[in-house]
Amino acid sequence: MQALARKIDDAPTHYRLGVAFRDAGMKLEAAECIRTAVTLGFPEALFARGLLVYLEREGCRWDPAAQDWAALEAAIAAQPAGAALQVNPFVHAVLSGDPMAIRRVAEHYARFCARLVRPLPPRRAQRRRRIHLAYLSADFYQHATAQLMAQLLESHDRARFEVTLVSAGPDDGSAPRERLCRGVERFVDVRGLDHAAIAQRIRALGVDILVDAKGATDGTLLPVLAARPAPLQLNWLAFPGTSGANYLDYIVGDRIVTPLEHAAHFSEAIAQLPRCYQPNDAHRARPEPSTRADWGAPAGGPLLAGFHQAYKISEGVFERWCAVLRQVPGSVLWLLEWNANVRGTLTAAARARGIGPERLCFAPLLPLAQHLSRLACADLFLDAWPCGAHTTAGEALWCGVPVVTTIGPTFAQRVAPSLLQAAGQGDLVAADADAYERLAVALARDPAARAARRAQLLAQRDSCTLFDGAGYARDFEALCERLWERACVGLAPVALPA
Helix, strand or coil: CHHHHHCCCCHHHHHHHHHHHHHCCCHHHHHHHHHHHHHCCCCCHHHHHHHHHHHHHHCCCHHHHHHHHHHHHHHHHCCCCCCCCCCCHHHHHHHCCCHHHHHHHHHHHHHHHHCCCCCCCCCCCCCCCCEEEEEEECCCCCCHHHHHHHHHHHHCCCCCEEEEEEECCCCCCCHHHHHHHHHCCEEEECCCCCHHHHHHHHHHHCCCEEEECCCCCCCCCHHHHHCCCCCEEEECCCCCCCCCCCCCCEEEECCCCCCHHHHHHCCCEEEECCCCCCCCCCCCCCCCCCCHHHHCCCCCCCEEEECCCHHHCCHHHHHHHHHHHHHCCCCEEEEECCCCCHHHHHHHHHHHCCCCHHHEEEECCCCHHHHHHHHCCCCEEECCCCCCCCHHHHHHHHCCCCEEEECCCCHHHCHHHHHHHHCCCHHHEECCHHHHHHHHHHHHHCHHHHHHHHHHHHHCCCCCHHHCHHHHHHHHHHHHHHHHHHHHCCCCCCCECC
């Protein structure tokens, strides 16, 4: 603010002010600052336009978001094919329903990242007694990625794999961070190093297979991958779609999130696991018994959880949720108060659709253990699209809460269907939005059916493949051995079915 008092038309300062508002949870205020920066000619305008759309969606201000989305698409389309662009692939991966558009944007950004480093001399894949497997991320702390990975890391076969974590993120001193450190042979902290230095460090470690568990999200490490520090490099778990990079060889998926007929959607070759691509932790906390009253939720009618980050709640999704509320008397929609703007915008949107504010209940963000206990009080979890629940859908199933979802053409819309299939409830995957609404209404009206599904989920928590982290490790290792053997004999990456 002091800088703007000196130079009111400084675009980078308006952008930085927007980032400050974003970090304070004031998404719509942030959006206006970013909009001003773009109008004033902010140098990284394409990236800023993507952030602007995302912030409008975070505040559930759908009309401006749609207008800004159209402007972003037009600006990207005006760029030459094959250009290296500082765009925001995550925004497209989670907001677009067009998988080929998602790939094109990712490829623009991957080329931009490749220009930031100089590739290292090639290193050939060679057989050895143990494969050196390294995971690269900036999210090895109290983060969803770390929570999902924990049991996998602890279960790796040390006779066949040497396992390293390369961490470019903060040490928050949390229990998840400590657990990850204990779960591997080597934890290498590279925070503060530039991309070239991180790549050199990985090369010096002699890593065979480098797994990118970060993707094109905040703090991306794609430039490290672009330097090619390892002979074989994988896109896995953290990013809901293709990297667009010719320096990542495979994307690790499964039959549902990455069906072979979707090969054109990915720059990488598809490598399928025989179970859901998402690892889970069978040792995570089980929800402590609690009541709705403990969390400020109303007693009585069906409690329908839409515990999503606000950007996932599109206007079309909210229309369907309101339609469900109208058809199920006494039902209440339970939403996360993800930021400072969401309560006001969603309450107004509901009122415009004939739903009074008493039918919406807002829940604050909580630590994981409390969140799970609260989530277990829900009767039904309503998924969103085109980006559905990923980690949160797995948490709902862990807590015994049935999840209703729909399936679409993009990776981000196929995660919950994969989770439900692995949990033995694939019949809750609707073919389209109409079928989704009918299914949600039917379950919301049928407490006996919900109770049966809850009982099934809880009874199989110790036996279904979805929550078998040790079994996942065996499957992941078998896939890595298969990929490594192909690399050692000089075979190019190809789509590999489970």
